[in-house]
Amino acid sequence: MSNTEPAAGHTARRLAGTLHRRPRLQLSLLLTAPLTWLILAYLGSLTALFMSAFWTTDTFTSNVVKVWSLDNFTTLLSKDVYQQVALRSVGVALAVTAICVVIAFPVAFFTARIASPRWRPLLVVAILTPLWASYLVKAYAWRLILAEGGLLDWLLSPLGLDGPGFGLVATILVLTYLWLPYMILPIHTGLEQIPDSVLDASSDLGARSGRTFRSVVMPILLPSIAAGSVFTFSLSLGDYIAVQIVGGKTQLIGNLIYSNITLDLPLAAALGTVPVVIIVLYLLAVRRTGALSSL
Amino acid sequence: MKLSRPARITLGVAAVVGFAVIYVPLFLVLINSLNPDRSSSWPPPGITFDWWTAAWGSAGARHALVTSLKAGVGATAAALVLGTLIAFAIQRFRFFGREALSFVVVLPIALPGIVTGVALNTAFRTVLEPFGVGLGLFTVVVGHATFCVVVVYNNVIARLRRMPGSYEEAAMDLGANTFRAFVDVTFPLVRSALVAGGMLAFALSFDEIIVTTFTAGPNTQTLPIWIFSNMARPQQAPVVNVVAAVLVLLSVIPIYIAQRMSSDTASGGRI
Numbered sequence: 001m002s003n004t005e006p007a008a009g010h011t012a013r014r015l016a017g018t019l020h021r022r023p024r025l026q027l028s029l030l031l032t033a034p035l036t037w038l039i040l041a042y043l044g045s046l047t048a049l050f051m052s053a054f055w056t057t058d059t060f061t062s063n064v065v066k067v068w069s070l071d072n073f074t075t076l077l078s079k080d081v082y083q084q085v086a087l088r089s090v091g092v093a094l095a096v097t098a099i100c101v102v103i104a105f106p107v108a109f110f111t112a113r114i115a116s117p118r119w120r121p122l123l124v125v126a127i128l129t130p131l132w133a134s135y136l137v138k139a140y141a142w143r144l145i146l147a148e149g150g151l152l153d154w155l156l157s158p159l160g161l162d163g164p165g166f167g168l169v170a171t172i173l174v175l176t177y178l179w180l181p182y183m184i185l186p187i188h189t190g191l192e193q194i195p196d197s198v199l200d201a202s203s204d205l206g207a208r209s210g211r212t213f214r215s216v217v218m219p220i221l222l223p224s225i226a227a228g229s230v231f232t233f234s235l236s237l238g239d240y241i242a243v244q245i246v247g248g249k250t251q252l253i254g255n256l257i258y259s260n261i262t263l264d265l266p267l268a269a270a271l272g273t274v275p276v277v278i279i280v281l282y283l284l285a286v287r288r289t290g291a292l293s294s295l
Numbered sequence: 296m297k298l299s300r301p302a303r304i305t306l307g308v309a310a311v312v313g314f315a316v317i318y319v320p321l322f323l324v325l326i327n328s329l330n331p332d333r334s335s336s337w338p339p340p341g342i343t344f345d346w347w348t349a350a351w352g353s354a355g356a357r358h359a360l361v362t363s364l365k366a367g368v369g370a371t372a373a374a375l376v377l378g379t380l381i382a383f384a385i386q387r388f389r390f391f392g393r394e395a396l397s398f399v400v401v402l403p404i405a406l407p408g409i410v411t412g413v414a415l416n417t418a419f420r421t422v423l424e425p426f427g428v429g430l431g432l433f434t435v436v437v438g439h440a441t442f443c444v445v446v447v448y449n450n451v452i453a454r455l456r457r458m459p460g461s462y463e464e465a466a467m468d469l470g471a472n473t474f475r476a477f478v479d480v481t482f483p484l485v486r487s488a489l490v491a492g493g494m495l496a497f498a499l500s501f502d503e504i505i506v507t508t509f510t511a512g513p514n515t516q517t518l519p520i521w522i523f524s525n526m527a528r529p530q531q532a533p534v535v536n537v538v539a540a541v542l543v544l545l546s547v548i549p550i551y552i553a554q555r556m557s558s559d560t561a562s563g564g565r566i
Contacts, residue, residue: 034384037373042441046410126314239407254407
């Protein structure tokens with residue numbers, strides 16, 4: 001049999017045998033390309049960014065001066081503007097996350113436990129589809145709604161009210177809209193996975209639905225909410241496009257980074273470390289709840 | 296959980312309101328693309344299809360669309376290869392740094408786009424430009440692939456977790472070698488997860504604006520960048536309306552395919 005087999009098949013079989021006997025070799029073949037990519041293209045870039053945060057910019061020529069110093073960080077900590085913007089950004093991110101939880105919960109509860117099982121997959125698609133509508137289109141839609149004389153003003157005018165217009169409130173509103181599906185989905189999945197028997201057991205033991213919710217549903221759901229919050233929080237913290245579209249004069253940390261990039265890259269890099277530090281701390285905290293594996 | 300009737304009705308109403316909030320803005324974009332008036336005041340004075348004709352003839356929009364498609368295909372291809380390799384390595388082997396690797400894969404999407412964008416921009420300008428590689432389509436593809444990897448990875452690893460290892464063992468007991476077992480057993484089982492992951496990666500790349508802004512350079516315009524830079528121009532507003540409306544309609548396709556191909560894809564979005 002082996003005499004008639006073509007040479008190529010023979011080589012392939014020998015190679016397969018070698019690979020089978022040497023799992024380490026298999027592993028290194030699997031990992032070489034992705035590790036090269038991640039380390040060179042991604043981690044390398046991040047390192048370069050953080051290193052440039054310690055450089056400075058010549059105020060006359062706008063050239064980067066590659067001398068190690070903590071000037072940028074001192075500037076960040078000493079100027080009130082930066083602190084205000086950083087605090088405002090964290091505030092916006094937390095507000096968006098909280099509002100998302102409040103809106104997402106009833107929607108997810110309905111799709112996962114109240115709607116008839118036949119409708120559930122359809123409802124999930126109904127949540128997913130707008131998720132894939134373009135970010136810009138969604139922000140743009142809200143520009144139409146919030147514009148002077150736009151839909152919201154028109155709806156509120158019979159009540160003698162005006163819409164919020166463009167500004168901080170509009171920013172929070174639009175970011176909530178943009179990231180809401182990222183919160184609905186994990187909560188839906190979490191709720192769906194709670195076995196009926198657990199809830200029945202709770203009610204057999206005499207718990208009313210409020211008590212069951214507090215003592216059974218919420219603890220199980222916490223990792224899902226934490227997973228959703230990673231996105232709502234992180235995406236809000238770094239956003240600057242939606243802020244440019246509906247934010248009016250509002251400044252968030254993303255806008256500060258963006259506006260400093262061409263003139264003062266080291267300062268922009270130092271500003272960039274702020275959200276990174278906040279989010280890495282957030283991720284590490286959330287990892288304890290097991291949320292990252294349910295992302 | 297036994298919910299009282301009023302509680303069920305309240306939750307139902309809240310859900311309906313939630314869905315309305317999700318969909319009303321999207322419908323508004325569709326309606327506004329038929330608005331004969333250039334302003335966005337409500338209600339629109341009438342209906343016209345003129346802007347759709349104008350958009351069809353817009354060279355800028357077409358060119359941007361082609362660039363977006365190229366970038367999406369390139370990034371998806373790279374992400375499919377890298378994401379699949381990482382998923383197999385993490386699912387099948389125990390090795391030093393395994394946890395760290397699974398953390399780093401998620402990082403490009405967990406960190407704000409602007410950080411990833413600025414980092415890549417700095418790196419490309421300092422490392423690639425001396426070699427004569429300027430910012431352009433290539434750097435956009437590299438940037439997009441970096442955060443698309445995680446989507447493919449998640450889809451493939453979810454499938455591998457649910458797939459019993461015994462299938463491959465059985466194939467090998469029957470005399471198949473490693474490659475043969477992969478081609479005949481493993482690959483057909485992960486294929487739909489690859490298609491789903493690829494669709495999601497493509498959609499992610501197609502929609503990305505922040506990382507693109509920093510990696511594209513002045514001469515490369517993807518569709519989101521084109522929309523963003525024309526949004527503020529009153530002359531272009533009607534064409535932007537139409538392009539936005541088309542994107543709303545088109546976004547249904549990848550998600551539909553992804554849903555049909557893989558039930559692991561319940562987690563959508565950036566992950």
